């Protein structure tokens with residue numbers, strides 16, 4: 001694992017952008033794994049700058065979301081499909097036709113589980129993910145893989161923890177509107193990507209980063225899977241790196 005510590009969130013975004021671009025195949029669009037959340041927003045802005053400068057072109061690329069809520073219509077503004085359309089497709093020029101998001105609209109558990117399996121198959125059919133962009137939760141979660149998630153898990157239906165529902169309530173009109181379940185790429189699915197680039201900034205992430213980078217490889221800290229990956233890059237600002245030895 002390569003750990004890059006930079007002075008500030010802006011420099012972290014720049015370093016993470018370099019790690020993403022150097023992991024993409026030259027001459028074709030590539031397959032990007034896409035995280036939502038605040039951590040990668042600066043990285044997406046820097047990717048947009050790279051597009052504007054003619055250094056990369058995502059018009060032929062594919063994107064695979066890390067996760068999606070269950071029970072929100074695909075056009076709901078807080079569905080991760082819509083968030084990614086606004087925060088990634090519109091920003092870096094990834095075509096909507098190239099955006100893949102787990103299907104959280106199934107009416108039954110069987111339909112949702114079939115959709116999750118189809119998602120892993122679609123990643124495989126695209127040739128696998130070249131670079132998976134990741135954030136990390138303050139409790140070490142990756143995607144919606146909360147502590148205790150199996151290290152070999154595949155894309156699957158999960159119940160959201162009370163803490164995660166509380167954290168995400170700010171995006172909804174009423175607390176009760178926050179979905180109770182999600183479909184998330186599994187930790188095994190994430191590990192299949194050829195490169196992982198995790199970006200974390202701010203003091204609130206320092207403990208999770210210390211556990212993920214220097215603690216044991218354990219399901220208690222899903223972020224620690226990066227230690228197991230042959231090409232993982234962790235990009236931090238000084239505040240997020242403050243717990244490292």
Ligand code: F6R
Nearest residue numbers: 035036037038039135136137143
């Ligand atoms: C995003 C995701 C989450 C976030 C994590 C950090 O698709 O699945 O694991 O990466 O919760 O969120 P932020 O970046 O908002 O602190």
